[in-house]
Amino acid sequence: MSKRRVMFTFPPERIEEPVIYLLGHQFGVVTNIRRADVTENKGWVVLELEGTDENIDRGIAWVAAKGIRVDSASGDAVEG
Amino acid sequence: MSYATSLRCRKCGGEYPLQAVNLCDFCFSPLDVAYDYKSISKQISRQAISSGPNSMWRYQDLLPVDGPVVDIGTGFTPLTKCDTLARELGLEQLYIKNDCLNPTYSFKDRAVSVAITKARELGFHTIACASTGNLAASVAAHAAKAGLQAYVFIPADIETGKVVGTAVYGPTLFAVQGSYDKVNVLCHRLAETYNWGFININLRPYYAEGSKTLGYEIAEQLNWRSPDCIVAPSASGLLFTRIWKGLNELSMLGLIEPVNTHMHLVQAAGSSPIVNAFRAGALHVHPVEPHTIAKSIAVGNPADGYYALKAVRESGGTAAAVSDEEIIAGMKLLARTEGIFAETAGGVVIAGLKNMVRSGEIKRDDLTVACITAAGLKTQEVVSDVVQPIVIQPTLESFQESVEMSRTAAAEVR
Numbered sequence: 001m002s003k004r005r006v007m008f009t010f011p012p013e014r015i016e017e018p019v020i021y022l023l024g025h026q027f028g029v030v031t032n033i034r035r036a037d038v039t040e041n042k043g044w045v046v047l048e049l050e051g052t053d054e055n056i057d058r059g060i061a062w063v064a065a066k067g068i069r070v071d072s073a074s075g076d077a078v079e080g
Numbered sequence: 081m082s083y084a085t086s087l088r089c090r091k092c093g094g095e096y097p098l099q100a101v102n103l104c105d106f107c108f109s110p111l112d113v114a115y116d117y118k119s120i121s122k123q124i125s126r127q128a129i130s131s132g133p134n135s136m137w138r139y140q141d142l143l144p145v146d147g148p149v150v151d152i153g154t155g156f157t158p159l160t161k162c163d164t165l166a167r168e169l170g171l172e173q174l175y176i177k178n179d180c181l182n183p184t185y186s187f188k189d190r191a192v193s194v195a196i197t198k199a200r201e202l203g204f205h206t207i208a209c210a211s212t213g214n215l216a217a218s219v220a221a222h223a224a225k226a227g228l229q230a231y232v233f234i235p236a237d238i239e240t241g242k243v244v245g246t247a248v249y250g251p252t253l254f255a256v257q258g259s260y261d262k263v264n265v266l267c268h269r270l271a272e273t274y275n276w277g278f279i280n281i282n283l284r285p286y287y288a289e290g291s292k293t294l295g296y297e298i299a300e301q302l303n304w305r306s307p308d309c310i311v312a313p314s315a316s317g318l319l320f321t322r323i324w325k326g327l328n329e330l331s332m333l334g335l336i337e338p339v340n341t342h343m344h345l346v347q348a349a350g351s352s353p354i355v356n357a358f359r360a361g362a363l364h365v366h367p368v369e370p371h372t373i374a375k376s377i378a379v380g381n382p383a384d385g386y387y388a389l390k391a392v393r394e395s396g397g398t399a400a401a402v403s404d405e406e407i408i409a410g411m412k413l414l415a416r417t418e419g420i421f422a423e424t425a426g427g428v429v430i431a432g433l434k435n436m437v438r439s440g441e442i443k444r445d446d447l448t449v450a451c452i453t454a455a456g457l458k459t460q461e462v463v464s465d466v467v468q469p470i471v472i473q474p475t476l477e478s479f480q481e482s483v484e485m486s487r488t489a490a491a492e493v494r
Contacts, residue, residue: 002272005108005380009366034108035091037364044364051105071367073108075383077267078210078235078260079280080315080376080425080454 003050005073006060010043014068020045027051027059046073083120084144087111087285088407090387098144100202100277102284110383111285113144121333126304129296129335136190136293142329144289144319150226154189156291157181159301159449165417165430169437171449175307177298178420179454184221184245186214186376186423186454187294187319192279194290196222199277209279210256210267212375213242214454219279220249231276235263242458260370260380266394279492280316284383291319295326299336308446309397311344311433313425313453314354315377317388320345323451324391343397344442345388346432348372348407349422354385358392358399365389373404373462374424376454398441406431411456411463421456429453 008019015038024031029051034044049056064070087096091109103113124141132138136155158178166174178253179187192215199207208231209219216232223230230251234243238255247253256263271278277288299306306327314320325344330336347355350372357365370378382388392399402410410430415421422430429450436442456463470486472478 003101004268004272005104007367034106042366044366048108069342069367071381072264072268074103074110074268074281074284074381075316075385077264077271077278077281078212079215079379080212 001050002053002056003048004056004060005046005048007071007073008045008047008063009069009071010038010045012041012066013042014066015043016039017066019063019066019068020047021057023049027055027062029059072079082144082146083116083141084113085116086114088114100199100204100282102282110387113285113289115144116143117329117332118358124333124335125138126300126335129300132315136193136290136297137261139293139296142292142296143194144286145166145194146201148197149193150196150200150222152189152194152221152225153184154177154182154193156297160418160420161398162415162418165414168413168417169434170444171437171448175302175447175449176418176420177294177449177451179294180246180420180422180426180452180456184214184217185458186218187216187291187451188214188454189222190293191287191290191318192218192222192336195277195279195283195287196226196228198286199279199283200226200228204275204277205277206231206274207283208233208270208274210234210263212238212378213246213458214376215280216246216251217249220246220251223251224249233263235260235271236319247298247457264381270440280383288293288318288322288384291322292326292329294319294451295323296330298323299327299330302447302449304336306331306339306341307449308340309342309442309448310366310451311429311436311442311448313428314345314347314375314388314399315351315379315382315425317354317384317386319451319453320388321384321391324395339395341395342396342442342446343391344432344436345392345397345399346428347399347401348374348377349401350374351378351380352401353382354388355399355401357385357389363389372407373459373485374407374428375459376423377425377428400432400435402428402431402435407437408462410434412466414452415456420452422452423454423459424462425454426452426456443474
């Protein structure tokens with residue numbers, strides 16, 4: 001089992017969808033929210049994902065395919 | 081002996097021992113080094129600092145390391161008064177903090193010198209980083225000096241010529257195929273999987289502290305005062321926040337008067353998440369996908385973005401973005417007026433400074449310091465159009481004829 005700390009950034013049209021619930025339900029990933037701010041215009045959630053690497057990868061790809069941005073919670077690793 | 085006491089979460093205040101960890105386990109916010117400032121204040125003085133080495137290590141009491149340092153001669157770079165550029169921009173007092181003159185030609189040497197010293201203290205045998213240029217060169221050079229194994233990850237689409245300045249130090253170089261985002265994901269996975277000192281991931285709290293020395297040097301070189309304005313570029317936001325922290329530490333320790341510096345942040349328009357948040361009046365920095373010629377500051381998801389934004393607001397500064405065309409013009413202007421060839425991030429700073437003076441955000445009589453963070457030879461292709469030699473035959477007549485023709489042409493233009 002692996003853990004990954006990520007940040008989801010939601011566009012307005014996805015804010016009302018239960019994306020995090022469905023991610024856990026459909027991909028067998030445990031979701032654990034640590035920080036978040038959601039308004040009617042935009043939202044971001046910092047959370048930890050726990051599961052097999054394969055399930056986390058598939059789950060993240062499913063979230064990203066919905067137009068939700070997925071980033072590392074610790075910022076970009078690639079620097080100039 | 082180090083006066084660092086712990087790592088502290090910048091958001092919730094949670095404390096951690098001085099180990100290789102960068103995020104708070106509770107809220108996943110970045111950790112910062114905390115110090116015993118009371119003890120430092122008994123030890124430190126202007127005189128003690130001034131009698132130290134001519135490098136960033138003259139400030140060792142304010143850095144989180146014990147024992148011998150990994151130093152390749154970084155820091156105490158020139159703070160140059162720039163009257164010609166000042167006149168051109170409409171300023172009375174302008175200084176350039178010229179970090180092109182570090183050993184690997186960028187400010188990254190400051191951060192990496194501290195991070196690798198700490199990595200060795202913590203017992204790491206292998207260090208790693210992911211970079212498109214400046215960080216890679218600095219890590220490879222310091223690893224060579226320290227005798228550590230270095231793994232450097234670069235995006236596969238970087239031109240070979242750009243990594244010569246890294247490869248020459250003998251690191252193991254990996255060119256990762258895939259998008260910028262994919263390289264990011266891989267590096268985070270590597271950091272979780274291997275017991276390496278990953279310079280800007282698990283060593284980030286120490287890496288960050290090295291950048292404070294830029295702020296210390298500015299104050300010391302201005303004869304122990306903080307300027308009215310500082311203009312600095314921002315990628316991850318790390319340097320910007322640490323210049324601010326450095327100035328405030330000096331003030332807290334009684335080495336300079338209370339800080340009244342306006343911190344002005346500049347980014348390239350194609351990668352400006354912090355500027356976007358500033359303009360929107362937002363507290364959160366939303367990530368973007370970077371597209372700019374200023375590769376060295378093209379960070380879409382800045383780890384210290386929130387804190388850079390906070391420093392801008394706390395200091396009464398501003399944040400502005402400039403176009404790629406303005407960046408090139410800024411590089412040329414700095415070279416033409418002051419003889420300093422900066423890379424694209426320097427063009428961002430000069431272009432941003434120009435706009436801020438024009439808009440009145442920086443006033444004519446403000447004592448202003450512009451931070452030039454890396455040398456132009458690293459990105460010379462963006463200004464290659466300046467090479468337009470007059471071709472002549474190897475005879476005196478040919479030379480004289482060409483000179484006459486170019487004089488006539490110049491007169492016609494006027």
